[in-house]
Amino acid sequence: xxxxxxxxxxxxxxxxxxxxxxxxxxxxxxxxxxxxxxxxxxxxxxxxxxxxxxxxxxxxxxxxxxxxxxxxxxxxxxxxxxxxxxxxxxxxxxxxxxxxxxxxxxxxxxxxxxxxxxxxxxxxxxxxxxxxxxxxxxxxxxxxxxxxxxxxxxxxxxxxxxxxxxxxxxxxxxxxxxxxxxxxxxxxxxxxxxxxxxxxxxxxxxxxxxxxxxxxxxxxxxxxxxxxxxxxxxxxxxxxxxxxxxxxxxxxxxxxxxxxxxxxxxxxxxxxxxxxxxxxxxxxxxxxxxxxxxxxxxxxxxxxxxxxxxxxxxxxxxxxxxxxxxxxxxxxxxxxxxxxxxxxxxxxxxxxxxxxxxxxxxxxxxxxxxxxxxxxxxxxxxxxxxxxxxxxxxxxxxxxxxxxxxxxxxxxx
Numbered sequence: 001x002x003x004x005x006x007x008x009x010x011x012x013x014x015x016x017x018x019x020x021x022x023x024x025x026x027x028x029x030x031x032x033x034x035x036x037x038x039x040x041x042x043x044x045x046x047x048x049x050x051x052x053x054x055x056x057x058x059x060x061x062x063x064x065x066x067x068x069x070x071x072x073x074x075x076x077x078x079x080x081x082x083x084x085x086x087x088x089x090x091x092x093x094x095x096x097x098x099x100x101x102x103x104x105x106x107x108x109x110x111x112x113x114x115x116x117x118x119x120x121x122x123x124x125x126x127x128x129x130x131x132x133x134x135x136x137x138x139x140x141x142x143x144x145x146x147x148x149x150x151x152x153x154x155x156x157x158x159x160x161x162x163x164x165x166x167x168x169x170x171x172x173x174x175x176x177x178x179x180x181x182x183x184x185x186x187x188x189x190x191x192x193x194x195x196x197x198x199x200x201x202x203x204x205x206x207x208x209x210x211x212x213x214x215x216x217x218x219x220x221x222x223x224x225x226x227x228x229x230x231x232x233x234x235x236x237x238x239x240x241x242x243x244x245x246x247x248x249x250x251x252x253x254x255x256x257x258x259x260x261x262x263x264x265x266x267x268x269x270x271x272x273x274x275x276x277x278x279x280x281x282x283x284x285x286x287x288x289x290x291x292x293x294x295x296x297x298x299x300x301x302x303x304x305x306x307x308x309x310x311x312x313x314x315x316x317x318x319x320x321x322x323x324x325x326x327x328x329x330x331x332x333x334x335x336x337x338x339x340x341x342x343x344x345x346x347x348x349x350x351x352x353x354x355x356x357x358x359x360x361x362x363x364x365x366x367x368x369x370x371x372x373x374x375x376x377x378x379x380x381x382x383x384x385x386x387x388x389x390x391x392x393x394x395x396x397x398x399x400x401x402x403x404x405x406x407x408x409x410x411x412x413x
Contacts, residue, residue, distance in 0.1 A: 001026070001027075001028065001049070001406060001407070002025070002026070002027050002048045002049070003025070003026045003048070003049045003050075003051070003403075003408075004023060004024070004025050004026075004040070004042070004048060004049070004050045004051070005023065005024045005026075005050075005051050005052075005058055005379075005381065005401075006023050006037060006040075006050055006051065006052040007021060007022075007023070007037045007052050007053075007054050008022055008023075008024070008052075008053065008054075008056050008057065008058045008381070009021075009022065009056070009057045009058070009385065010022045010024065010034070010057070010058050010059075010371055011057055011058070011059045011348070011351060011371075011386070011387055012059075012060070012370050012371040012372070013059065013060040013351065013352060013355030013356045013369055013370035013371060014352065014356055014370050015348050015349065015351075015352040015356075016348075017348070017387075018057065018385070018387050021036055021037045021038070022034065022035065022036065022037060022058070023035060023036070023037045023040045024058055024371065024379070025040075025042060026377040026379070026403070026406055027406075028406055029376055029377055029405045029406030029407075030374055030375065030376060030377055030406065031371060031372065031373055031374065031375055031376075031377050031379075032373070032374075033373070034371065034372075034373060051381070051401065051413050053381065053383075053400070053413060055383070055384075056381050056382060056383055056384075056400065057381070057382045057384070057385050057386065057387070058371065058379060058380070058381050058382075059351065059355065059371070059379070059380050059381075059382060059386070060355040060356070060368065060369055060370050060371055060378060060379065060380075061103065061104065061105025061106060061132075061355075061368065061378035061379060061380055061402070061403070061404065062103045062104045062105065062106075062319070062333070062334065062337075062354045062355060062358075062380065062393070063104065063105070063106045063107070063108075063318070063319065063354055063355060063358030063359060063362070063368075063369065064099070064104045064106075064107045064108070064132075064319060064320060064321050064323075064333040064336070064354075064358075065107075065108045065247075065270050065318040065319060065320040065358050065361055065362065066108065066110045066228075066249055066270045066272050066320025066321065066322050067099070067107045067108065067109055067110065067320070067321060067322070067323060067324075067333070068109065068110060068111060068112060068322070068323070068324070068325075069092040069095050069096055069099075069107070069109050069112065069116070069117060069120060069324075070088040070089070070091060070092040070095075070112045070116050070117075071112075071323070071324050071325060072324070072325075072326075085113070085114035085116065088112070088114070088116055089114075089116050089119055089120065092112070092116050092117070092120050093120055093123065093129045093131065094330070095324055095330035096120060096124070096129070096130075096131025096132060096134075096330075097129070097130055097131055098329075098330035098331035098396075099131065099132055099330055099331060099333060100130060100131050100132045100402060100404065100409055100410070101331060101396055101399065101402065101409075101410050102330075102331040102332070102333060102334060102396040102399060103334065103380040103382070103393065103396070103399040103402060104132050104333050104334075105132050105133060105368075105378040105380070105402065105403075105404045106132050106133040106134075106135070106358070106359075106362070106364070106368060106378065107132045107133070107134060107135065108135040108137070108186060108228075108320075108361075108362055109134060109135065109136050109137055110137055110140075110188045110228060110230075110249065110320075110322075111137055111139070111140040111188045112137075112138075112139070113139055114139075115136075115138050115139065115182050115183065117134060117136040117137065117138070118136045118138060118182060118183035118184070120134060120136075121134035121136050121183070122183075130409055132404070133368075133378070133404065133405075135185045135186055135362055135364075136183060136184055136185050136186070137179070137184055137185070137186050137187060137188040137228070138163075138164075138179040138180075138182050138183065138184035138187075138188075139163050139164040139179060140164050140188045140189070140190055140230075141164040141166065141172070141175050141176070141179070141187060141188065141189045141190065141216060142164055142165060142166075142189070142190035142207070142208075143165075143166065143167065143190075143207050143208045143209075143212065144165045144166060144167040144171075163175065163178045163179070163182075164178075164179065166212065167212075168211070168212065168215075169211050169212060169214070169215040170215070172208075172212045172215035172216050172219075173215045173216070173218070173219040175216075176215075176216055176219040176220050176223070176225075177219065177223070180220075180223055180225060184225065185225065186225055186226050186227070186228060186362075187216060187220045187225055187226070187227045187228070188228050188230065188249075189208070189213075189216055189227055189228065189229045189230065189240075189245070190207070190208075190229075190230045191206050191207065191208055191213070191229045191230060191231040191236045191237075191239070191240050191245075192206050192207050192230070192231050192232055192233065192236040206231070206233075206235060206236035206239045206240075207236075208239075210239055210242075210243060213229075213239060213240060213243040213245070214243050216243075217243050217244045217245055221244070226246040226247070226361075226362075226363065227244075227245045227246050227247075228245070228246065228247045228248075228249050228270070229245040229247070229248055229249065230249045230250060231248055231249070231250065231251060232250055232251065232252050232253050232299070233253050233254070234253065234254045234255045234257070234258040237251050237254050237258050237262070238258055238261060240267075241258075241261050241262055241265050241267050242261075244265075245267065246267065246268060246361070247267065247268035247269070247270055247318070247361055248262065248267060248268070248269050248270070249270050249272065249320065250270075250271065250272055250275070251269050251271065252271070252276060252299045252300075252302060252303045252306075253299065253302055254306065256309055256313075259306070259309050259310060259313050259315060260313055262313075262315050263313045263314055263315050266316065267315075267316075268315075268316045268317070268318055268357075268360075268361045269310065269315050269316070269317050269318075270317070270318050270319075270320035270361070271303065271307075271310070271317065271320070271340075272320045272321065272322035272336070273300075273303060273336060273339040273340065273343065274321045274322055274323060274325070274328055274333075274335050274336045274339055275321075275322035275323075275325060276296060276299055276300035276303055277300060277335075277339055278296075278325060278326055278327045278328060279292070279293055279296030279297045279299075279300055280297060280300055281327050283327065284326075284327070287326035287327060288326065303343075304343060307343040307344050308344055311344055311345065316357060316360070316361070317340070317345075317353045317357065318353055318354075318357050318358045318360075318361045319333075319336050319337055319340070319350075319353045319354040319358055320336065321333040321335065321336040331396050332394070334354075334393040334394045335394055336354075337350045337351065337353070337354050337390060337393055337394075338350075338390050338391055338393070338394055340353060341390045347386060347387050347388070347389075347390045348387055350390060351386060351387070351390075355369050355370060356369040356370045357369075376405055376406070377403050377405065377406040378403065378404055378405065379401075379402075379403040380399055380401060380402050380403070381399075381400050381401035381413065382398055382399060382400070383397075383398045383399075383400050384398055397412075400412050400413050401413055
């Protein structure tokens with residue numbers, strides 16, 4: 001396929017200012033030419049497709065670095081751990097189509113059970129279903145004694161979730177190998193959560209030992225996989241950072257000392273502001289039990305207060321919606337980008353977090369994440385200018401064109 005997008009404004013994902021009056025040429029699955037519309041050296045032939053929309057912006061495909069594709073979103077998301085695997089797999093496939101149509105061409109799934117994300121990824125690669133490029137984690141890793149997520153206790157009768165449970169160094173390393181054997185591209189570790197359970201009280205200390213953390217990161221890195229750690233408090237995040245975890249998911253209650261440590265170690269933060277903002281929504285009481293609201297609402301406020309420190313110390317931030325979830329159906333991932341702007345990022349910084357920075361976190365920045373010559377053609381065309389109004393991205397109808405790996409998956413131009 002040869003496609004030229006003509007006379008557009010390009011936001012390239014690097015944080016640079018938009019460039020107007022540009023043409024972009026795609027051949028096969030790669031970007032083959034970028035330049036001023038008046039200097040396009042190519043003559044169109046009968047096999048070329050040309051799209052020209054003067055008021056549109058071309059951007060890299062967006063990246064959501066924290067999703068749960070089988071998660072519920074009507075009421076409490078715990079349904080994704082109690083419904084049947086066949087049902088959740090179908091639901092996940094349908095969610096992925098909506099996520100792709102909203103402009104997100106790559107997602108990193110951060111936990112399911114029954115290896116649903118691995119199965120969906122395989123079906124996408126075979127061409128059986130359509131969805132964003134999938135970075136799969138398989139099942140979540142957690143200490144056998146943590147009792148975490150409330151609805152996922154070690155004594156729970158969920159056989160398809162237990163391959164990630166461990167006690168001690170050897171079991172933790174074995175759990176990593178098990179996930180990779182089943183197709184995991186990244187490892188998701190529950191260092192601490194407790195928000196999802198009414199059986200815990202503060203403090204929020206780490207639920208895995210330093211030795212177990214070391215086992216997970218050593219074995220994952222030996223096998224060329226990254227580790228994402230679900231952690232909230234300064235103590236748990238510090239442990240994770242010192243044991244070379246690649247990203248902290250949430251990190252909502254970290255102090256300035258911990259923020260500086262993350263910055264010095266180059267540890268990514270995926271703040272998932274959308275998750276905590278959901279506790280502040282007017283209908284939150286109809287979607288969550290009271291104990292979750294009592295914990296989640298103060299955490300949302302703390303995260304807002306900390307955000308300026310994230311920016312001041314230049315932590316690497318990637319966009320992660322933690323969705324679908326109550327109040328955030330499939331296709332609403334861009335709300336996270338808008339929340340980053342609302343918290344203090346400028347529009348181009350937030351777009352950078354949703355494109356090139358996300359690609360760096362996933363280890364895919366040589367292939368995707370920015371509009372550059374010879375990179376994969378993961379591209380969206382937006383009706384409006386998100387550099388001026390970030391809310392443009394939050395309406396899927398504004399995403400007029402979606403190209404994944406050089407193939408058009410949505411075209412309403």
